[in-house]
Amino acid sequence: MSSVLLSVDLEDVRDWVKDGYHYREGVVDNTRVYLKQFKQWGVTATFFVVGRVARRYPGLIGEIIEAGHELACHGDMHVQLDKLSPQEFRFDIEANLAALKEVGGKDICGFRAPTFSLTKQTAWAHEVLADLGLTYSSSVLPAKNPLYGWPAFGEDARKVGTRLWELPITLHEVPGLAVPIAGGVYFRVLPFLLTRWAIGRKIGRKQPVGTYFHPYDIDTAQERFMHPDLGEKKHLNLLMYIGRAKVLERLDILHRTFPFQSYGAYVNALEAGSS
Numbered sequence: 001m002s003s004v005l006l007s008v009d010l011e012d013v014r015d016w017v018k019d020g021y022h023y024r025e026g027v028v029d030n031t032r033v034y035l036k037q038f039k040q041w042g043v044t045a046t047f048f049v050v051g052r053v054a055r056r057y058p059g060l061i062g063e064i065i066e067a068g069h070e071l072a073c074h075g076d077m078h079v080q081l082d083k084l085s086p087q088e089f090r091f092d093i094e095a096n097l098a099a100l101k102e103v104g105g106k107d108i109c110g111f112r113a114p115t116f117s118l119t120k121q122t123a124w125a126h127e128v129l130a131d132l133g134l135t136y137s138s139s140v141l142p143a144k145n146p147l148y149g150w151p152a153f154g155e156d157a158r159k160v161g162t163r164l165w166e167l168p169i170t171l172h173e174v175p176g177l178a179v180p181i182a183g184g185v186y187f188r189v190l191p192f193l194l195t196r197w198a199i200g201r202k203i204g205r206k207q208p209v210g211t212y213f214h215p216y217d218i219d220t221a222q223e224r225f226m227h228p229d230l231g232e233k234k235h236l237n238l239l240m241y242i243g244r245a246k247v248l249e250r251l252d253i254l255h256r257t258f259p260f261q262s263y264g265a266y267v268n269a270l271e272a273g274s275s
């Protein structure tokens, strides 16, 4: 069945911010807010967890497991793939897997590249992931993008090699708006009516809708600081703070309208040929 694939990229943005640890810790409380909501809605999500975040907050990862959600990899140190060699990437994912297993993670089969940095230039990563026993990746942004993107990959989920599925992040179909439908800044900033309409269209066509949220996406109390990867541009940084109070309200409306499931459950259904 086609669904909204619910996911949280579990990372601590302070790790990449200058003097980041002077700012208030926001990962634990905001993740618990997600957990409470997901429980209320009776939905299961995938948490793509950075290895060092798992080592820092083992109790929190235990709560996620206890609640029945899926754990998956998001890089051990959240390094974009173009900054790693294939061998370094392998070590990074091995460390990420070890960190998740150390805190109780079992049957980990998924990966999301930091900043959707899996592109044509780093296509070797799919082979490394398959070799490490993973069965899916949600790492490609199949459009041109100022940061990373792989337009030629195409927007449909497909198998890369014999074992690994790639589920590219779902994009709007409006001309000139090839950005993710339901993730991070785009979910917060674009008109919700457009988002809901776009999701409905995909689900109507039996296509899955990949989402991604972060602890900071709902952190309305976070201090103002320059977020990484924005080239120090103040107007872009402003977008990082817009619409945070509306994220859960919007997700609540979506969950009443569309079926939600985790990435792992969707991939299992794909494998079984029943999706």
Ligand SMILES: [Zn+2]
Binding pocket: 009, 011, 074, 078, 113, 114, 115
């Ligand atoms: Zn990330």
